Structures are given as C-alpha cells and as structure tokens.
Amino acid sequence: MSTVMYWDGGGWAWMAFMPLLWVVLLGLVIWAVVRLTHPAGHDSSSHGWKQPPRETPKEILDRRFACGEIDAATYTEARERLAAHEPGPR
Template structure:
C-alpha cells in the first residue's frame, strides 16, 4: 500500500513557521517592554496639558511673534468670547 506522508511539504513549511513564531515572540517582547513617552502610570508619564488660547497668545507675544497691539487686540477678543454665554 502506498501513501503520501507529506515530508517534502513539511520541510518547506517548517522554516516559514519558525520565522513567523520568532517574529511573534520578538514583537510581543517589544510590545510588552516598550513604553513610549507620555504613557504610563506615574505623574511624570501623563499627557502634557493642552495650552489655553491665552497661554498660546502669551507665549507668542513673549517670543516676539506678535507685537503689543496685536496682543492687546487678541486678548480683548478672547475676553469678549469668554464672557459671552454659550
């Protein structure tokens, strides 16, 4: 009785299986050990606070991006916008 044991197919499939298995192990180790900045449990790993429009305006004025007249006008517009009920 003749039968096919598929030995040649396994010889071609096994290296591919090992490559995939090793790749999954490497991916899992990297995924479990790598903590990007801004992620974590401690206070030093929290996302940075988002700047308010006033803080952005102050920073731009302090760096010299805008002049005093533009700064004063923008502050007035922001104050009027905040005072308006929504």
C-alpha cells in the same frame, strides 16, 4: 561504495518545534518595533498613551507674545477679544 551516516536524533521533533520558534521570533520582533516606535508612558484617559497637554487660546497668545511673534498692540487687542468671548458665570 560510499557510506553516508545520518543522525536521526529527533528530526521530527525539530520539524514540529521550528514553526513555534518562528512564531515566537516574529512576535518578539513585532513587540520590539511597537515598543520602540510608541512613547513609553501610559495614561488611562487617552487609550493607553500619554497625550501632550493642549494649550488654551490664552496660553498660545501669551507664548507668541513672549517669543516676539506678535507686538504689544496685537497682544492687547487679542486679549480683549478673548476676554469678550470667554464663558463667564451665568
């Protein structure tokens, strides 16, 4: 006959604690994934996340000319068109 010894030192407590442990562990994993996949900066005007500043049409044109994407004639013509469509003081 074999004698099997069981340790009954709070088995019910572990059974009650384990679901709570898994919920906390799952919450930590979700928090870590969100934290690593989103930028760290916060800005109240954009629902909590910083947005890169938007370039104006003039800034885009200047950047494209500076990078050599467009030539001087195209740049000058586009600047004149932009100036014609800019809202002025009324």
